[in-house]
Amino acid sequence: MSQSFLSEEDAELREFFAEDATELLVEVREILASMLRGEATEGGLESVRRGFHNLKGAAMSLPGCDSLESFTRLSETLATALEQGVIAANPEVLTLLDEAAAAIQDLLAEHAMEPRLPLLPNQLVMALMYCQDKLVGIDASLDGAQAPVSLEEPLRQFRAAN
Amino acid sequence: MKILVVDDFSTMRRIIKNLLRKLGYEQVDEAEDGAKALPMLHGGGYDFLITDLNMPGMSGLELLKAVRNDASLSSLPVLVVTADANREQIVEAAQAGVNGYVVKPFTAAVLQEKIEQIFSGKSSTATRESNRP
Numbered sequence: 001m002s003q004s005f006l007s008e009e010d011a012e013l014r015e016f017f018a019e020d021a022t023e024l025l026v027e028v029r030e031i032l033a034s035m036l037r038g039e040a041t042e043g044g045l046e047s048v049r050r051g052f053h054n055l056k057g058a059a060m061s062l063p064g065c066d067s068l069e070s071f072t073r074l075s076e077t078l079a080t081a082l083e084q085g086v087i088a089a090n091p092e093v094l095t096l097l098d099e100a101a102a103a104i105q106d107l108l109a110e111h112a113m114e115p116r117l118p119l120l121p122n123q124l125v126m127a128l129m130y131c132q133d134k135l136v137g138i139d140a141s142l143d144g145a146q147a148p149v150s151l152e153e154p155l156r157q158f159r160a161a162n
Numbered sequence: 163m164k165i166l167v168v169d170d171f172s173t174m175r176r177i178i179k180n181l182l183r184k185l186g187y188e189q190v191d192e193a194e195d196g197a198k199a200l201p202m203l204h205g206g207g208y209d210f211l212i213t214d215l216n217m218p219g220m221s222g223l224e225l226l227k228a229v230r231n232d233a234s235l236s237s238l239p240v241l242v243v244t245a246d247a248n249r250e251q252i253v254e255a256a257q258a259g260v261n262g263y264v265v266k267p268f269t270a271a272v273l274q275e276k277i278e279q280i281f282s283g284k285s286s287t288a289t290r291e292s293n294r295p
Contacts, residue, residue, distance in 0.1 A: 009180065017173040024171070046218070053216060054171035057245035061177050061267040 006115050010063055017058055018112035024051050025101045032098040049079035064116040071120040074128035075100045081135050088148040092155045096127055130158050164189040168199045168213040184270045196220025200228055203235055211240045215251055230259040239280045
């Protein structure tokens with residue numbers, strides 16, 4: 001049975017998390033914006049991946065944040081693939097991560113103090129899951145010396161169709 | 163018992179501090195990465211280190227290795243916290259001399275169990291254990 005309200009301690013933690021996460025997401029989105037402008041950002045992908053990783057770790061540990069946990073897990077998986085050079089950091093993928101970060105900002109701005117956080121937008125969840133499915137296939141075929149795979153066109157087509 | 167909690171995300175530090183407070187541990191300080199933690203450990207009189215593994219700058223594993231290679235800190239009990247049960251990371255931490263690990267999410271009871279395991283298994287920390295609340 002889900003709680004109808006947050007305990008005082010959980011409310012205090014949730015408020016702290018919302019502020020902390022919002023600051024982190026601003027940094028993540030600034031890095032992604034720089035990359036989308038074609039500017040080099042040293043350690044940028046690592047910071048983006050770490051940002052989603054930290055949000056996931058906190059969401060796992062806070063009651064009522066299951067939807068955010070699974071969403072940040074998907075986002076982290078994609079960011080990790082970018083950081084490791086498994087897939088190419090092209091605009092479609094970077095934009096998807098930026099939209100994911102923006103969706104979390106919106107979620108926290110509007111629903112941070114609700115006992116159970118609502119689901120993130122379906123279209124983003126589906127696009128992230130699509131990338132995750134593609135990564136499984138890529139991982140299986142990589143021989144270690146392969147150039148990053150581009151998801152640009154297939155992701156664009158998937159998003160246009162969904 | 164004086165504890166240092168190291169994590170680059172302040173929400174996680176707050177969560178761990180709250181759990182420790184529930185267990186009666188009030189002397190808890192925090193640092194945001196290994197590089198900031200190391201000078202605090204020197205001369206800080208800490209009895210126990212709880213650190214995240216995945217941090218920028220000096221990671222938890224690097225901090226652990228630095229602690230074990232430092233004569234004044236080498237016997238300090240260390241618990242690592244990780245969001246992913248990554249076998250390689252945990253094995254590497256074990257080889258570097260970690261005393262225990264815990265995978266997020268965890269409850270106060272799990273943390274207490276880990277602390278008890280660590281302190282009951284270390285004769286060199288028997289004196290520190292007597293200082294526990």
